[in-house]
Amino acid sequence: MAEHLQRPLSIAIVGSSGFIGQYHLQHVLQEKDSELAALIDTAPSVATTAMQHDVPHFKNVDEFLEAYKSGDLAVDAVILATPTHTHVTLAQSFVGSGLSLLIEKPLSVTGGDGKSLLALSKQDTRGVYMVGHHRRHNAYVKAIKDVLDKKKLGDIVAVNGVWAARKHDAYYDIPWHTQVGAGGVILTNAIHDFDMLQYWLGDIAEVFAMEGPKRRPYAVDSTVQLIFKFSSGVIGSFLLTDSSASHVSWEAGTGDIPAFSSIGEDFLTIFGTNGSISVPSLIRYHYDDRPENEKNWKFPLQKDPDAMAAVDGIPAFAHQLKHFIAATRHEVEPNCSVEDGLRAVLVTEAVFRSLKTGKPSLVEKF
Ligand SMILES: NC(=O)c1ccc[n+]([C@@H]2O[C@H](COP(=O)([O-])OP(=O)(O)OC[C@H]3O[C@@H](n4cnc5c(N)ncnc54)[C@H](O)[C@@H]3O)[C@@H](O)[C@H]2O)c1
Structure with a gap:
């Protein structure tokens, strides 16, 4: 049994100070099966939020991945809540890292970019990919x-x-x-x-x-x-x-x-x-x-x-987070998949x- 199956999942949020990033942050903090690992956001104000929650702040995904790959940071999964046109480029950075990824909708701006990400995600045998069609x-x-x-x-x-x-x-x-x-x-x-x-x-x-x-x-x-x-x-x-x-x-x-x-x-x-x-x-x-x-x-x-x-009456984002945690633990198939995101x-x-x-x-x- 993988080690993270027995403890709350450590989740980092990219774009945590944005409109929807703040919802994800709130739910990761409230969910008993998750804990906040790091905040990644280009907005300098996020440094203060990160300090309040006693987690590191990274200005970009590359700096975060460097810290993660050097073993300085224990993380299981990432929620990507940045502007739509950044989803594919940023998501590609995580492929092969071993981290699971919840990508906010839409998966991509174009079908071509979505298909490229789908192909890459299929080669990744470790990370679980889910698209945030929270409805x-x-x-x-x-x-x-x-x-x-x-x-x-x-x-x-x-x-x-x-x-x-x-x-x-x-x-x-x-x-x-x-x-x-x-x-x-x-x-x-x-x-x-x-x-x-x-x-x-x-x-x-x-x-x-x-x-x-x-x-x-x-x-x-x-x-x-x-x-x-x-x-x-x-x-x-x-x-x-x-x-x-x-x-x-x-x-x-x-x-x-x-x-x-x-x-x-x-x-x-x-x-x-x-x-x-x-x-x-x-x-x-x-x-x-x-x-x-x-x-x-x-x-x-x-x-x-x-x-x-x-x-x-339970917010869909709370249900979605629970589902993402279960998918990362390989207890369920992701709903919704990269294929589903691409279809939309x-x-x-x-x-x-x-x-x-x-x-x-x-x-x-x-
Ligand atoms: N599921 C939903 O109901 C729902 C609702 C709103 C938005 N969304 C989706 O969420 C995404 C974000 O939307 P929003 O309205 O929260 O946007 P926003 O502009 O309010 O927030 C984006 C955040 O990402 C940060 N950011 C931008 N580029 C970055 C980068 N390269 N690296 C790290 N951080 C970066 C910004 O500083 C900001 O905090 C969009 O794709 C949108 O479609 C989903």
């Missing part, structure tokens, strides 16, 4: 997965969702948030929805995208309407905008990210031959107890609230192609 660990997503896997909606025919919110002005003071190939509503926000939809319903095969008005003076995408088709034949649509004072989004619906206000309105519905369900209300509408000749729109639907029982990136590429050409675009297979 997979959210109770609402798990509840829907269970409903779908148990075929409680019959055969799925369609899905319809909205992610609409008005980001705060200071969000755009962070330069990469305004840059094409780093920020934007597709790479930053829609990628969550792509992974969630593919986790539930299988691969998205084709996308048609149309862009709406840009309400801010930046080149990045901001309002996009998507139509897509899954490999299964299921069709879907999704509206994304970061420029609307809206009550309809993942965060407003589920309260998943405490920094954002939540209101609990439904933002997504899945439609099946035997039922339909929305998130976050999780009420399944169906005709299960009616005779066959009454299973149609002339008769009142029945309501089943059972799926809500699975919503445990390939959907974003198809969206960008469609926006450029004005035509539907096939999602690359690998």
Whole structure:
């Protein structure tokens, strides 16, 4: 049995002072099965935070790896929470080090870079690689997965969702948030929805995208309407905008990210031959107890609230961290894998192609 199986995992965080790095830090400190090993961040202020937690601070990944490889530092795993366009380069530095890696979403900006990282990670027999599509660990997503896997909606025919919110002005003071190939509503926000939809319903095969008005003076995408088709034949649509004072989004619906206000309105519905369900209300509408000749729109639907029982109120990031620890200990397969992360990136590429050409675009297979 590996030594680290018997004690809390030592975890270092890269990008610990960023928006999401701070969540990871909080959860690593709170989780009884993990302890903080080091903070790695280009921001000089992190030195103070590191001192407060009695761990070393490194200004960059190279300095950290030097200390780790010289044996000065006991570390089992790393959470990489730096800006999107840095993920692949920084992740590659860890390949072969023996450290496990949780890479924040998106895995990469391009499919090509994602594939390079996938190839490298496959050669690494020691480290475990996981992508931080944390929604997979959210109770609402798990509840829907269970409903779908148990075929409680019959055969799925369609899905319809909205992610609409008005980001705060200071969000755009962070330069990469305004840059094409780093920020934007597709790479930053829609990628969550792509992974969630593919986790539930299988691969998205084709996308048609149309862009709406840009309400801010930046080149990045901001309002996009998507139509897509899954490999299964299921069709879907999704509206994304970061420029609307809206009550309809993942965060407003589920309260998943405490920094954002939540209101609990439904933002997504899945439609099946035997039922339909929305998130976050999780009420399944169906005709299960009616005779066959009454299973149609002339008769009142029945309501089943059972799926809500699975919503445990535990933050998805806490569940994700526990899962990452278990994956590092080889107790479970990582959910989600580098392949899964790449699948979501390939959907974003198809969206960008469609926006450029004005035509539907096939999602690359690998
Ligand atoms: N899972 C989620 O819900 C979620 C939410 C927000 C952001 N994210 C993802 O997390 C990543 C970070 O986003 P953010 O909003 O926290 O960004 P941010 O800009 O707020 O923070 C990035 C942090 O990384 C540090 N940094 C930058 N380059 C570095 C380098 N080369 N080495 C070490 N440190 C470096 C910065 O100093 C900063 O502390 C993005 O990829 C984003 O898509 C995920």
